Amino acid sequence: MASLSGKAARTAPLVLVRTVQLPPRPPPENAMMRRSALLLFPVLFGLACGEDATAPSSAEEFQASSAALSAVFSGRVLDANNQPVVNARVTVNGISRFTNGTGAYSLSVTESPTGYVLDIRKDGYGPVNKLQMSGQLSQVYVLRKAYTQQISPTANTVIQDRVSGIRVDVLANTLRTATGGLPVGGVLFSIVPHGPDTMPGDFTARNALGQTVALETVGAVTLSAVDSQGTTLVLAAGATMNVRLPVPAALGGTMPACVLNGSCRTVMWRFNPSTGLWIEQSASPQFSTTATTFRLTGVRQGGIIDPLDGLGTWNTDIEKVNPSCSIIEFVNIPLSCYNPLGTTPEPGLTLHLSQTSSGNVLWTSTGTVRSSATYIAQYNLPSNAPLQLKVEFPADDCADNLTLSATPGPYTVTGNTISYNSGAPASGPGYPKDSAGNPIDFADVAVGDHTCSSHIYIEAHP
Template sequence: MRRSALLLLPALLGLGCGESGRVPDAPEELQVESSALSAVFSGTVLDSNRRPVPNARVTVNGIVLFTNSAGAYSVSVEGATAGYRIDIRKDGYGPVNQFKISGELNQVHVLGRAYIRQINPAVSNQIVDTVSGIRVEVLPNSLGTATGTPAKGTVVFSIAPHDPATMPGDFTARNSLGQTVALESVGAVTLSAVDSLGNTLTLLPGATMNVSLPVPASVGGTMPACVLNATCRTAMWRFTPSTGLWNEQSANAQFNTQGTSFRITGIRNSTIDPADGLGTWNADIEHTSPSCSIIEFVNIPLDCYNPPPGTTPEPGIELAFQQQLTSGAPWSKSAGVRSSASFIVLYNLRGNTPLDLSAEFPAGAPAYCAGNLSITSTPAPSAGFPVYWATGGATRYNTGAPAPTAGYPKDSSGNPIDFADVATGNHPCSSHIYLQTHP
């Protein structure tokens, strides 16, 4: 039985796939071994120019390690039926945070580079990332270490903008009423500051920081009308790396046609991870009734994922997804799915909304891969779908009724769904798509 783990997609789209084993030639100093440990994760951390990121902090279910000079890591952790939370971060970059339900090898994680500026923390600073348009006002003597020591000397301040493709987590959130909801971003940022000793800084208790956050061009560039007329609930949220949840914050958010302005306030006795620093913040539309889809792979030969003579890691089948956002703008994302995934899950989707799905076999795949492909779905596909071409195919379907709650779907026992649940229908998803090759 093959298992499933999670690879994140943006803006109300999440994807699951999985594998296990050990990466060849993994550096010994990054191995954590025990006869009781059973899930293995390995990968390489790169920057947006595909260069290795050494000394990135990798946390898997509370186990912390750092990438080596090649940006590589490998770690084994105790098996967990509730799944695994992987968090990867380094000051000066945007973080990556993913949920998986099994071990996975040879992953590639990309940390987006931040806009960086050196500042004097004793004076007022206006910091503007001219590319993203994000503005931050750092007031005098507002920054300090996690122990409360005020920052001195030169501080390196970073602004890492996010569009939905680079957001940490899977847009699952907890609002001020304690409800689990899904989010749709209209602007997000990771802020960090580091002193000359390498200490990650935060706001001192009672200190404030003002932020102006434009709506990213990738989600339309202007604020959806429902935010401005208050017909959709919109708030500020801060990401919690250990849980993968966005938590609603009281941040004096003001929304306008171009973006959001908000205020961060330092708090006493904070339970926030000190390594999270100033945090990742998100202006989001709340969705209380998202849906989910199962995409199942049936009888697809290994050659269709990894054409001869084969490579490691295998290229996999490229899946592309597109769904319309609240603003009316389309959002799309593609990701490779390897042969170890018997199914994937899309979740935190907009319910009862059309979604386009396409599958493209890798270069060099035998002609019979696409030639024998069929794509079927429940509910039935939209008129004119599915369609096929020489290297793949596509369908359009309705995502269906909402699931009972946001986040990765659970079975009747309260555990993340696995292949046995998919086979028996023990899941809450209303739509099911089959990608199959016929002899």
């Protein structure tokens, strides 16, 4: 999978700061004087990005972050029917708030040069987890509803989501509270499948050797269980749970040949919500032509995983040690092209990024970019791979005056679509850094102080 976000280092405990409104977007001629917005979106390799931050319109909204005077985060959390998700936990760099009766949240944290890990979760829904490089105001996130089944914690139970094909074998008396207590009453067990477009994080990971790597998914799932009092449950220490995880239909439903013949390193990973990293796990995966079967084992209490993460988010991933990155820059695009009717939130322009998986399946990630973004750092891409980007505006006259180009070439343009190459590997996985080792900003993009091999320009003309 590819990503547009990916810092892992966290800072010391954070304190609340004064809420400051973001400054207005300066005119295009002054764009070089400011730091650029950074956009995070999940693509096929890396990320991401799964997140499920899909706008209610149906396309996933990419996270456009503008350089903020303070790290302020606000918005609403909705379900797929545009109804508020109440009491969802929203966490940014360790500071948490819960959504109110309208699904709204607001919080602020101290500025962090390494970025902000935004995590949104509630039992019975798929989590959202994204790296942001600055505060985010008035965002809308949609949590996907889980497949749920009521079970008895004292009986062996097989749970299967017939839509995704994911199957979980729950053994009797293996579920516990985070403090080791027994569940109260019946248990509601939830399964949320993930494809490459709904993965939490940005496909940046840490393997068993401590190396930072990028990932390409061939199946992922979030599992959770709560008792009759709404207490999040975990797997008892030493207990086991078997899971069958099919290859997502979006990736063709067939395991890539390199996984089956062992030519690409493929293992199990568990997501850490606080860092936004996938961490390699010893889960005894077995691969077939259509699925992975693996085994969860309960860890002792007080482990490094947040107890509210419950049974966790698990991922069968191909390890990528030499990913590439690209810069997508927006040049001289007037505000009217993002928001022709002056509505709130603005409709923005839509990007469709297409690439090919290791299973030779063409996959497209679609998202919306707001006017606060001046460029996208697109990373954890397969190196030297063909990519295609299509641009759509809410106003036809903007599309009629669009120029697409890329350096270095060659590239081809057909209408509002540009085909280009991801280029040579970057200096490493994760969000791009400048020569000083800091996350890149617009000043770095302007002078080329980064290791991304390709640069795409989306430019509007009067």
